[in-house]
Amino acid sequence: MILKEKMLEIKIHNLLKAYNISLSELSRLSDIEVARLSELANGKRQRIQINHLVRIAEALDIDDISEIIQLKNVE
Numbered sequence: 001m002i003l004k005e006k007m008l009e010i011k012i013h014n015l016l017k018a019y020n021i022s023l024s025e026l027s028r029l030s031d032i033e034v035a036r037l038s039e040l041a042n043g044k045r046q047r048i049q050i051n052h053l054v055r056i057a058e059a060l061d062i063d064d065i066s067e068i069i070q071l072k073n074v075e
Contacts, residue, residue, distance in 0.1 A: 005074040010048055012041035015068065019060055029059035 016023060023041065027034040032052055039045035048069070056068055 006071045007074050008046055008048070009070050009072045010040045010045075011068060011070065012037055015056070015060060016041075018067075026056070026059065030055040032056070 012023070012026070015021075016026065019026075021029075023037055024034055026032075027037055030037075030052070032055060036045070036052070040048060053065065053068055056062070057065065060067075062068060
């Protein structure tokens with residue numbers, strides 16, 4: 001059995017659009033640096049701290065973590 005390589009997609013751009021907010025507003029609400037959010041949004045950072053996920057979820061009142069992250073197959 002061949003396992004497909006997976007990558008984590010952090011859906012910051014989707015959140016900004018869905019909640020009609022800017023990156024700086026999400027930064028303010030979540031208390032996460034704009035630079036860190038920008039790196040996550042632009043795929044320059046693949047690792048996200050659990051506490052950042054929690055803070056984003058709390059800031060936007062999100063109950064379903066799949067609104068923030070998802071696993072995708074690498075093509």
